[in-house]
Amino acid sequence: xxxxxxxKNINVHFQQKCVLNIPELNIxxxxxxxxxxxxxxxxxxxxxxxxxxxxxxxxxxxLFGQDIKNKLNSQQRRKIAFVSQHPYLLPGSxxxxxxxxxxxxxxxxxxxxxxxxxALEQTNTVHLAAQTxxxxxxxxxxxxxxxxxIAYQPEILLLDEPFSHxxxxxxxxxxxxxxxxxxxxxxxxxFSTHDRLRAMTIAEETINLVEGxxxxxxxxxxxxxxxxxxxxxxxxxxxxxxxxxxxxxxHHIAIDPQQIIISTVALKSSMRNNFKGRLILIxxxxxxVRLTVDCGEQFHVTISPESLHQxxxxxGNTVHLSxxxxxxxxx
Amino acid sequence: MSYFxxxxxxxxxxxxxLDHDVYQVVSTSVLISLxxxxxxxxxxxxAGVLFSLQHFRGKAIIQHLLNTLMAMPTVVIGLLLYGLFSxxxxxxxxxxxxxxxxxxxxxxxxxxxxxxxxAITAVSSADPRLIxxxxxxxxxxxxxxxxxxxxTRLAMIAAIVTGFGRAIGEVGAAMxxxxxxxxxxxxxxxxIALETSKGEFELGLALGLLLLIIAFILNFMLSWLHRPxxx
Numbered sequence: 071x072x073x074x075x076x077x078k079n080i081n082v083h084f085q086q087k088c089v090l091n092i093p094e095l096n097i098x099x100x101x102x103x104x105x106x107x108x109x110x111x112x113x114x115x116x117x118x119x120x121x122x123x124x125x126x127x128x129x130x131x132x133l134f135g136q137d138i139k140n141k142l143n144s145q146q147r148r149k150i151a152f153v154s155q156h157p158y159l160l161p162g163s164x165x166x167x168x169x170x171x172x173x174x175x176x177x178x179x180x181x182x183x184x185x186x187x188x189a190l191e192q193t194n195t196v197h198l199a200a201q202t203x204x205x206x207x208x209x210x211x212x213x214x215x216x217x218x219x220i221a222y223q224p225e226i227l228l229l230d231e232p233f234s235h236x237x238x239x240x241x242x243x244x245x246x247x248x249x250x251x252x253x254x255x256x257x258x259x260x261f262s263t264h265d266r267l268r269a270m271t272i273a274e275e276t277i278n279l280v281e282g283x284x285x286x287x288x289x290x291x292x293x294x295x296x297x298x299x300x301x302x303x304x305x306x307x308x309x310x311x312x313x314x315x316x317x318x319x320x321h322h323i324a325i326d327p328q329q330i331i332i333s334t335v336a337l338k339s340s341m342r343n344n345f346k347g348r349l350i351l352i353x354x355x356x357x358x359v360r361l362t363v364d365c366g367e368q369f370h371v372t373i374s375p376e377s378l379h380q381x382x383x384x385x386g387n388t389v390h391l392s393x394x395x396x397x398x399x400x401x
Numbered sequence: 402m403s404y405f406x407x408x409x410x411x412x413x414x415x416x417x418x419l420d421h422d423v424y425q426v427v428s429t430s431v432l433i434s435l436x437x438x439x440x441x442x443x444x445x446x447x448a449g450v451l452f453s454l455q456h457f458r459g460k461a462i463i464q465h466l467l468n469t470l471m472a473m474p475t476v477v478i479g480l481l482l483y484g485l486f487s488x489x490x491x492x493x494x495x496x497x498x499x500x501x502x503x504x505x506x507x508x509x510x511x512x513x514x515x516x517x518x519x520a521i522t523a524v525s526s527a528d529p530r531l532i533x534x535x536x537x538x539x540x541x542x543x544x545x546x547x548x549x550x551x552x553t554r555l556a557m558i559a560a561i562v563t564g565f566g567r568a569i570g571e572v573g574a575a576m577x578x579x580x581x582x583x584x585x586x587x588x589x590x591x592x593i594a595l596e597t598s599k600g601e602f603e604l605g606l607a608l609g610l611l612l613l614i615i616a617f618i619l620n621f622m623l624s625w626l627h628r629p630x631x632x
Contacts, residue, residue: 123537152537158530174539
């Protein structure tokens with residue numbers, strides 16, 4: 071599989087604080103990938119790094135197999151388009167902005183008309199072509215910024231929180247356009263979001279970030295705390311893990327919601343983690359049911375709709391959660 | 402009091418009747434200041450933008466130096482250039498002393514730090530997304546500078562207008578380097594000083610009134626450029 075990016079031993083520091091630490095990361099080409107994480111997890115920093123608008127403090131990045139030592143050359147720059155969380159349009163009309171991106175990329179004028187029309191059509195912004203930035207709504211502005219970015223037909227489209235500050239109607243429009251764009255153009259689309267469901271709806275793969283590090287956990291049931299031997303203390307609960315001594319420097323654990331067993335009575339089993347709690351939320355989650363149980367810490371548990379029906383669970387029920395120490399990911 | 406009123410009346414009459422001497426001085430003054438402003442703008446504005454884009458050790462010191470140069474007395478510039486342009490000076494063979502070129506050079510040096518500082522301020526007060534957006538769209542160094550100037554053009558025009566205002570009101574260097582030669586290097590400020598000392602108060606007053614009108618027009622332009630609703 072072709073790799074769009076390969077990152078090795080990447081560190082980014084701001085004011086002597088490490089905000090991103092990636093020992094190794096391979097990002098495949100021609101896929102739609104979501105960068106998932108809470109605010110401050112390092113999503114924007116990673117995107118800026120991938121856009122080469124922010125240099126890494128140390129480490130190596132390769133783009134389509136080519137090591138990037140300093141700045142990108144014109145050909146490499148043309149492969150990447152970046153749309154920031156709060157896009158900025160320069161003075162002039164929407165069309166002027168798209169034309170500017172083509173001019174800056176050194177694309178011959180003879181091709182401008184066709185590329186502008188194509189970008190406007192793909193983002194459904196043809197009717198906005200003559201408008202200025204100040205007259206656009208938040209959703210329109212983001213779509214226009216995407217039009218400007220895709221006009222020169224990049225191989226990688228990077229989008230920082232494209233769905234933030236948008237109403238549900240504009241989110242739906244943007245979601246479907248991104249999906250379509252990714253499929254039709256064989257482009258690598260990488261977008262950041264803190265919304266796990268949205269990421270799963272659009273992306274083929276997700277990269278999960280927690281406090282600047284990449285984790286394989288699905289970012290549910292993530293707890294912050296400290297280790298004492300194999301016991302992880304969150305401050306409210308102690309959770310058994312099967313961590314090695316080397317992992318005891320870690321400060322996070324995550325528990326796969328599908329590995330947690332929920333019951334109405336305490337189970338007698340070999341599972342080393344057993345907690346009693348109160349069911350506080352029942353939600354539909356991509357064809358399954360997500361339960362939130364407050365055991366001092368809040369746990370998310372995934373069950374099937376049939377199981378929900380079978381258990382007859384309702385909000386406020388007292389329930390028991392059990393999971394093995396091997397279900398705990400340490401990072 | 403009647404002397405002042407009579408002089409004011411005579412000065413107004415000179416302005417209204419388009420007195421040749423008055424308007425020759427005005428045109429010399431405006432042309433010299435315009436030339437200095439254009440040369441300084443071509444140099445100072447890209448320099449200010451480039452300075453804003455670079456991060457290097459000693460940047461703060463250069464910024465302080467520019468601030469100091471903004472307040473540099475014009476007679477000091479006149480004095481230094483006089484030393485360079487005088488017959489025995491290192492640039493004496495260029496024959497620049499007592500020519501409009503000498504005044505243009507002096508005024509360019511005088512307003513360069515003002516324009517550069519204002520250009521730096523224009524970039525730093527522009528939308529913080531402007532430069533990252535242009536870089537991410539693939540702007541190379543020269544197009545980057547051009548598009549930054551274009552995006553901040555109103556502030557840049559304000560910098561040029563401010564520089565022009567400083568140049569046209571300058572007297573020390575113009576007097577020392579121009580020599581106040583009628584029809585050649587006699588500017589409004591030097592003429593006011595000379596005519597008043599000769600007792601030709603009405604001519605000095607006429608030029609003073611015109612200088613005030615120019616200052617008013619420039620300030621009006623600056624206010625218009627800086628008005629809140631301006632896009």
